[in-house]
Amino acid sequence: MTTIRLVQGDITRESVDAIVNAANSSLLGGGGVDGAIHRRGGPEILAECRKLRASHYGKGLRVGQAVATTAGKLDARWVIHTVGPRFTPEEDRSELLASCYRESLRVADELGARTVAFPAVSAGIYGWPMEDAARIAVETVRATETAVEEVRFVLFDEKAYDAFARHVS
Structure with a gap:
């Protein structure tokens, strides 16, 4: 059973x-978490993302999908890039968001990752x-069969932490 x-x-x-x-669909870096990972991880991550764009993902990574690269200078072996959906009140995109978590765990399993943030x-x-x-996020991780032993939700601020805590307990 996966520990959260x-x-x-x-x-x-x-x-x-x-x-x-x-990530964003271009896989070439951006703002927020994406930008922070690319900055701290260094140019190796971007170089692998460029190779992915030149081969299998010429049009970019689709929303809800996931793909892995090196983690560069991060204290990890891999970065799993996933493209989340934009929220809109006009259309329920919950399944696409859930797919980001399922697909990331599938990639983690293929890699042999046991701890995922x-x-x-x-x-x-x-x-x-x-x-x-x-x-x-929490419901999907709990419902997904995976060999990952620990899923760590790393939340940037107290508001996000509190929201996740309400669903984990």
């Missing part, structure tokens, strides 16, 4: 097998309400 832990802090400082990046995917600039993002 909550940490308030900077995901780029975590020591795990794999860090999940809330997730941010709150889509809850930043993509506008997903934190309470709902936390519910979907």
